[in-house]
Amino acid sequence: xxxxxxxxxxxxxxxxxxxxxxxxxxxxxxxxxxxxxxxxxxxxxxxxxxxxxxxxxxxxxxxxxxxxxxxxxxxxxxxxxxxxxxxxxxxxxxxxxxxxxxxxxxxxxxxxxxxxxxxxxxxxxxxxxxxxxxxxxxxxxxxxxxxxxxxxxxxxxxxxxxxxxxxxxxxxxxxxxxxxxxxxxxxxxxxxxxxxxxxxxxxxxxxxxxxxxxxxxxxxxxxxxxxxxxxxxxxxxxxxxxxxxxxxxxxxxxxxxxxxxxxxxxxxxxxxxxxxxxxxxxxxxxxxxxxxxxxxxxxxxxxxxxxxxxxxxxxxxxxxxxxxxxxxxxxxxxxxxxxxx
Amino acid sequence: xxxxxxxxxxxxxxxxxxxxxxxxxxxxxxxxxxxxxxxxxxxxxxxxxxxxxxxxxxxxxxxxxxxxxxxxxxxxxxxxxxxxxxxxxxxxxxxxxxxxxxxxxxxxxxxxxxxxxxxxxxxxxxxxxxxxxxxxxxxxxxxxxxxxxxxxxxxxxxxxxxxxxxxxxxxxxxxxxxxxxxxxxxxxxxxxxxxxxxxxxxxxxxxxxxxxxxxxxxxxxxxxxxxxxxxxxxxxxxxxxxxxxxxxxxxxxxxxxxxxxxxxxxxxxxxxxxxxxxxxxxxxxxxxxxxxxxxxxxxxxxxxxxxxxxxxxxxxxxxxxxxxxxxxxxxxxxxxxxxxxxxxxxxxxxxxxxxxxxxxxxxxxxxxxxxxxxxxxxxxxxxxxxxxxxxxxxxxxxxxxxxxxxxxxxxxxxxxxxxxxxxxxxxxxxxxxxxxxxxxxxxxxxxxxxxxxxxxxxxxxxxxxxxxxxxxxxxxxxxxxxxxxxxxxxxxxxxxxxxxxxxxxxxxxxxxxxxxxxxxxxxxxxxxxxxxxxxxxxxxxxxxxxxxx
Numbered sequence: 034x035x036x037x038x039x040x041x042x043x044x045x046x047x048x049x050x051x052x053x054x055x056x057x058x059x060x061x062x063x064x065x066x067x068x069x070x071x072x073x074x075x076x077x078x079x080x081x082x083x084x085x086x087x088x089x090x091x092x093x094x095x096x097x098x099x100x101x102x103x104x105x106x107x108x109x110x111x112x113x114x115x116x117x118x119x120x121x122x123x124x125x126x127x128x129x130x131x132x133x134x135x136x137x138x139x140x141x142x143x144x145x146x147x148x149x150x151x152x153x154x155x156x157x158x159x160x161x162x163x164x165x166x167x168x169x170x171x172x173x174x175x176x177x178x179x180x181x182x183x184x185x186x187x188x189x190x191x192x193x194x195x196x197x198x199x200x201x202x203x204x205x206x207x208x209x210x211x212x213x214x215x216x217x218x219x220x221x222x223x224x225x226x227x228x229x230x231x232x233x234x235x236x237x238x239x240x241x242x243x244x245x246x247x248x249x250x251x252x253x254x255x256x257x258x259x260x261x262x263x264x265x266x267x268x269x270x271x272x273x274x275x276x277x278x279x280x281x282x283x284x285x286x287x288x289x290x291x292x293x294x295x296x297x298x299x300x301x302x303x304x305x306x307x308x309x310x311x312x313x314x315x316x317x318x319x320x321x322x323x324x325x326x327x328x329x330x331x332x333x334x335x336x337x338x339x340x341x342x343x344x345x346x347x348x349x350x351x352x353x354x355x356x357x358x359x360x361x362x363x364x365x366x367x368x369x370x371x372x373x374x
Numbered sequence: 375x376x377x378x379x380x381x382x383x384x385x386x387x388x389x390x391x392x393x394x395x396x397x398x399x400x401x402x403x404x405x406x407x408x409x410x411x412x413x414x415x416x417x418x419x420x421x422x423x424x425x426x427x428x429x430x431x432x433x434x435x436x437x438x439x440x441x442x443x444x445x446x447x448x449x450x451x452x453x454x455x456x457x458x459x460x461x462x463x464x465x466x467x468x469x470x471x472x473x474x475x476x477x478x479x480x481x482x483x484x485x486x487x488x489x490x491x492x493x494x495x496x497x498x499x500x501x502x503x504x505x506x507x508x509x510x511x512x513x514x515x516x517x518x519x520x521x522x523x524x525x526x527x528x529x530x531x532x533x534x535x536x537x538x539x540x541x542x543x544x545x546x547x548x549x550x551x552x553x554x555x556x557x558x559x560x561x562x563x564x565x566x567x568x569x570x571x572x573x574x575x576x577x578x579x580x581x582x583x584x585x586x587x588x589x590x591x592x593x594x595x596x597x598x599x600x601x602x603x604x605x606x607x608x609x610x611x612x613x614x615x616x617x618x619x620x621x622x623x624x625x626x627x628x629x630x631x632x633x634x635x636x637x638x639x640x641x642x643x644x645x646x647x648x649x650x651x652x653x654x655x656x657x658x659x660x661x662x663x664x665x666x667x668x669x670x671x672x673x674x675x676x677x678x679x680x681x682x683x684x685x686x687x688x689x690x691x692x693x694x695x696x697x698x699x700x701x702x703x704x705x706x707x708x709x710x711x712x713x714x715x716x717x718x719x720x721x722x723x724x725x726x727x728x729x730x731x732x733x734x735x736x737x738x739x740x741x742x743x744x745x746x747x748x749x750x751x752x753x754x755x756x757x758x759x760x761x762x763x764x765x766x767x768x769x770x771x772x773x774x775x776x777x778x779x780x781x782x783x784x785x786x787x788x789x790x791x792x793x794x795x796x797x798x799x800x801x802x803x804x805x806x807x808x809x810x811x812x813x814x815x816x817x818x819x820x821x822x823x824x825x826x827x828x829x830x831x832x833x834x835x836x837x838x839x840x841x842x843x844x845x846x847x848x849x850x851x852x853x854x855x856x857x858x859x860x861x862x863x864x865x866x867x868x869x870x871x872x873x874x875x876x877x878x879x880x881x882x883x884x885x886x887x888x889x890x891x892x893x894x895x896x897x898x899x900x901x902x903x904x905x906x907x908x909x910x911x912x913x914x915x916x917x918x919x920x921x922x923x
Contacts, residue, residue, distance in 0.1 A: 087827050111830040118831040124824035128846050137842075138832030185833060 035062040037099060038221035039084065039116075039189045044093035046079055053079045054090070055245035061189075061238065066215070066222045068232035071242035072268065077225045080242070081191050084223065085118050086111035098188045117182030121194045123174045125166035131177050132162040138185040152180040156214055171199055172207055179211065183218050190215065192224035196231060208235060229269050233257065241265050263372050266304050271333075273310070273344045275303040276374070287338055288365045296371050304370040307333065307347040311364040314354045318362035320344070322355050336361060405753040406836045412745040417764040419742075420804050423779035424643065424771060430782050431640050434633035442637045447621075451638070455604060455617045456645065458538055463600040465543040467592055469692060470550025476685055478558045481675045483682065488689050493916075495696030496548040497909040499865045501608025501882070502901045503545045505889040506700035507532060508612060509707065516706065538615035542603050544696045549602070550595030552916075557591030558584075563673035576676070601649050604642065605772030607868040608882075612889050618642040619774045619868070626778060626872070636782065639775045646772065704898050704905070711895030721884070724900070728880040731795065731870070732863025735802030736810075739859045740852055742803065743810035748844070750811070751818045752826075768808045776805055777872035784873075793875045801869040806862055810855040817851020818844075854914060861911035865904055 040060035046053050054076045061067045069077040082088045084095060086102065086109065094104040097116060102109040117138075125134050132149050139145045153159045156176040166174060175195070182190050195211065196204045212235050215222050226232050232239045233253040240250045249261040260266035263274070277286030279301055282293035286303050312334065320336040323343070334346045334355045344363070348355070355361065431439060442448060476482050477489045495503070510516045511532045518529045532540075561584065569579045607619040614620075618638060625635040678685055746765050749758050768776070780801050784792035791797045821844060829839045867882045874883065881900040888897035 085827070085831055087830070110835070111827070112833045112835055114831075116831060118828060120824045120828060122822060122824055124822060124828040126825060126829070126843060126847075137829065137834075140833075181828075181832065 035064065037061070038063045038065075038097070039223065040096040040099075041080075041084065042094040042096075044080065044083055044090050044095065046076075046083055046088060046090050052076075052245045054083060057093075057242075057245075057247045059240055059247060059250055061221060061223065063221050064219055065237045066212075066224070066235060067238045067240060068236035069223060069225045069240050069242055070229060070232040071227065073227055075242045076245035077227075077242050078193055079245075081118075081193055081223065081225050084189070085116050085191055086114050115185075115188045117185065117187035117190045119175075119178045119182050119190065119192045119195060121197060123166075123178040123198075125174055125177055125181070127166055129166075130162065131158065131164050131166070131169070134166065134177060135162075135181045135184050138181060140185075148184055152184045155183070155217060156180045172203060175199070175207070175211070176214070179214060183214075183220060188221065190220045190222050192222065194226060195224055196226075196228075241268065243268070259370060260304070263302055263304070266370070271307050271345060271347070273305045273307060275305070275342060275344075277301050277303045277371070279371070284369070284371065287340055287342055288363055291365065291369060292367055294369075294371055296373065300374040302372040302374055304372065305344075305365055307345040309366045310344065310346040312336075312346055312348060312355060313362045313364070314359055315362050316360050318360045320361050320363055322357050322359045322361060324357060325355055327351070336363070405749055408837075409745045409749055412742075413749050413761055416742040416746055416807070417761050419800070420767055420807055421764045422783070423776045423801075423804060424767060426783045427636055427639055427643075427775065427779040430779075431633060431636040434637065438633065439637055442634050443641070448638065448641070451616055451618055451621045452641065452645070454535075454615070455642070458535065458542070458610075458615065458617060459600040459603040459649070461539055462542045462546065462603045463596045465539065466547040466550045466599040467596045469543065469547040470595055471554050471588070471592060473547075473689060473692065474551050474554035474558055476689060478555055479673060479676055480678050480685070481682075482678060482685055482689065488693070491693045491697065492551060492689065493548045493912075494693070494909075495545050496912050497905055498545050498697070498700055499608065499867075499882070499904055499908055500541065500545050500606050501612055501867055501886060501889070502704075502904055503700055504537075504541045504609040504612040505885060505894070505897050505901060506703040507537065507541050508889065509703045509894045510699055511537075516703065533614045535615055537613040538610050538617070541609045541613060542599075542606060544692075545609075546599045546602050547692075547696075549598045550592065553591045553595035553598070554588055557588045561587050561673075566673065597649060597652060601646065604646055604649065605774075607772070607774050608886065612886070618645070619772060622774055622778060623868070623871075626781070632782065635778055639778050642772060643775060701905075703894075704901050707894045707898035708902065711898060714895070721879070724879050724881060724884055725903070727878055728864050728882070731798055731874075731880065732802065732860050732866070734795070734799045735806060735863045736856045736860040738799060738803045739806050739810040740814070740855045742807060743814045743855060744848070744852070746807075746811050747814035747818050748840075751815055752823060765811055766808050768805050771805075772868075773805055773866060774868040774872070777801055777869040780869075781872050793873070795875060795878070798870065798873045798875070798878075801873050802859075802863050802866060805866070805869060806859040809858045809862065813851050813855035813858060814848065815851075817848050817854070820851075821847045857914055858911060861907050861914075864907045 037060050042058050044057040045055055057076075057080055059067070069080060071077045079088065083090050083103075089108055090103060095102050097114055101107055102114050126137065129137070131153070135149045135152055136145045139148055149162070150159060153162055156179055158173060158176055158180065161169070161173065166177070169177065175198075196208060199207055208231065224235070233256075236253060238250060239253050239256050241248045241256065243264065248265055249256060251259075256265075257269055260269055266272050275286045275288065277284050277300070279285075279293045279296045279298050281298070282295065284291040284293045284296075284301070284303065288303075288305075291303075320338045322334055323337050324335040326333045326335075329351070331347055331349050332351070332355075334348065336344045336346060338344065346363070434442075473488075473492045477485055477492060482488060498506075508515065511529065512518070513528050513531055515529065515532075518526060521529075531537075565587070566579050566583050569583045570576070574582065604618065606617075607623065610617040611620045611623065618641070622635050622638045622642070625638060626632060629635075746761060750762055780797060781792075784797050788797075791800075825843055825847070826839050829843045830836070834842065864880075865882055867886060870880050870883050871886065874880065879887075881904055884900050885897045885904070888894070888900075
């Protein structure tokens with residue numbers, strides 16, 4: 034069994050009586066990547082700072098490599114936790130060269146030069162070790178920050194909004210590079226982001242946080258397909274909701290009859306992703322196209338059902354047959370997500 | 375001059391980068407113990423003088439205190455001081471606003487030159503300024519000398535209220551000028567253009583839009599001047615105006631019953647506090663008026679037209695009186711002294727005394743400032759607000775008050791320190807601590823706490839972080855603080871007069887005694903030197919301001 038690199042139990046932190054972090058328990062096996070995903074102000078950065086030791090929790094326990102670093106009566110200072118951190122603004126020491134920055138966390142007696150070279154090699158910056166931080170591009174600064182955090186071989190690396198300071202055009206490429214560097218280093222990683230695409234594409238596990246609470250911890254696929262609550266579903270991308278009624282394991286809604294997925298009888302909310310609705314242009318259809326937003330490789334069609342409800346459908350390709358006013362038929366998947374009302 | 379220069383310094387360094395505000399709520403950790411201990415000691419040192427003054431005054435007994443407070447002389451001094459502060463404040467506002475507008479918003483010929491020249495009076499320590507005014511305009515001064523052939527053997531007296539008003543206005547209006555100028559530059563010209571496009575004449579736009587937006591800058595500058603006037607000792611004493619500071623000094627040196635001086639000093643503190651409270655109230659409101667940050671476009675200059683000549687005459691004569699005349703007088707007496715065979719030898723020992731005392735004070739003040747600034751910036755909270763208040767108490771206390779308190783304290787409890795260099799350095803330290811803390815703090819605000827956290831997560835203890843990261847990055851702020859305390863220490867007069875060891879003369883006390891005895895030639899050389907020293911200090915403060923804006 035793989036070792037658990039980091040575990041938190043019932044972690045809570047209050048600022049002036051409001052819970053910034055509320056009863057957060059999570060654990061992450063060695064070598065895995067976890068994304069803390071949530072809107073700004075949801076407590077994800079505070080969670081990171083609690084794990085790093087920059088803030089003391091008001092309640093809870095933290096274990097690094099099964100060693101307690103925080104619990105009642107014990108608060109191991111950040112410098113003794115073996116938790117590396119890459120800050121949003123990188124926080125490179127402006128008065129030190131790249132090499133000195135990377136060497137800063139290495140013990141005095143170690144073979145520092147070798148380790149510095151090794152780590153800089155890993156991030157692909159070996160030839161700029163004598164430069165000062167202000168002489169580097171944003172992407173280079175970030176890789177130095179990574180190298181600095183990785184050099185002492187921490188049990189866990191924390192990244193706070195790692196890509197928010199980069200141009201949108203650069204972000205995708207840097208994301209792949211950074212993931213590769215961290216994988217090559219064998220690092221265990223927790224990173225904070227408000228961008229679901231970033232979370233889904235980088236992480237093995239995604240933890241969704243809102244208002245200080247951890248709402249769901251799951252693989253990216255499960256999270257997207259089966260959000261635990263309606264608010265998580267809304268947060269994770271564009272989505273449709275319809276009201277429906279369950280009766281004897283059959284769902285009845287405006288799109289017809291569907292399997293009830295074992296839900297008890299009663300009113301429900303039906304969640305359907307726009308890309309799961311298939312449209313057919315036909316005068317006998319039950320809905321009308323209201324607006325069409327064309328994006329190139331896909332398009333978003335807004336429909337109005339004759340009952341007045343509105344739905345969105347995302348279709349691939351540049352077909353021009355769904356123009357406002359067009360009547361359409363809608364086919365929905367059998368596998369819809371239901372939330373009791 | 376010190377109170378105001380340092381005050382200006384902090385007002386200007388209050389601007390914080392965005393991240394401090396964003397992350398402030400997260401700074402909830404407790405500070406390291408060694409920082410707290412040192413900071414509490416420093417705060418204690420800063421609070422000692424005023425606290426002891428209260429004890430001392432209370433020791434006189436309630437009926438005695440009431441008796442002193444109700445003396446006609448006390449009441450006269452109180453209203454005289456308050457009146458002078460008000461009059462100087464008003465005069466400085468009128469001159470400062472006019473000059474700011476002329477040099478920023480009009481086509482005044484030689485604007486760039488005037489922009490610098492009109493600030494220069496700030497470089498004259500008020501007692502140097504007063505000395506030059508007396509030497510020039512005194513009843514038997516230089517002007518009378520030139521007018522002698524016309525049969526004028528005496529000019530109207532410059533002493534008393536008119537002289538004090540003239541001197542203090544001339545050498546303090548730059549505070550208003552600088553603050554209003556910053557306000558004018560921050561004002562988005564599109565506001566005025568919007569008003570014009572809505573049908574207002576330029577004149578009405580000035581009264582309805584421009585002036586209301588400048589109100590906070592005017593208040594800030596004016597109150598700074600008033601505060602300065604209350605704390606000034608050198609100019610009013612030389613010009614023999616009975617203000618608080620002079621009355622305190624006379625009471626102190628003339629009588630054996632020193633509780634009168636203590637009560638007067640406390641009353642002065644009360645008056646100063648009143649003004650400070652008014653100022654912070656105004657400043658709180660001022661934020662409301664802050665104009666848009668993106669005002670980079672320059673307003674089109676107003677054409678002065680037929681007002682060009684009067685504007686030039688006004689600007690020219692203020693500059694002439696505030697800088698030209700003093701420099702002329704100093705130069706005149708320097709040369710005249712030379713020709714008359716009077717030794718212009720500064721006295722190397724005097725220079726050395728000044729350098730030693732203020733150099734030591736600078737070192738001590740900056741060392742004391744570091745833990746205080748770290749606590750204030752990195753661990754803001756209720757307790758550090760108290761720390762800030764006690765350390766910044768120096769602002770509220772005129773130099774003579776601090777000096778007097780330390781004289782009492784030294785004579786009673788620390789006789790081994792009384793009239794030693796250590797005592798003088800301590801007084802300077804308390805007095806200039808706000809300046810050192812201000813510079814250190816401004817510099818610390820530029821250092822992201824993330825840097826320190828990064829160092830912690832890389833395995834360093836708080837103390838190691840302080841020496842390897844914060845310390846080195848703080849160096850520019852520390853050198854600024856060092857320079858400021860050193861330079862202002864060189865100019866310090868009242869504390870030196872009261873606390874210096876016997877026969878320990880400095881440049882400041884030399885100018886003072888020479889002017890009192892009308893040995894103008896003897897005052898000239900040290901004056902010139904102090905003007906230079908002071909010019910460097912002003913230059914440092916102004917470049918700090920530039921960097922912030």
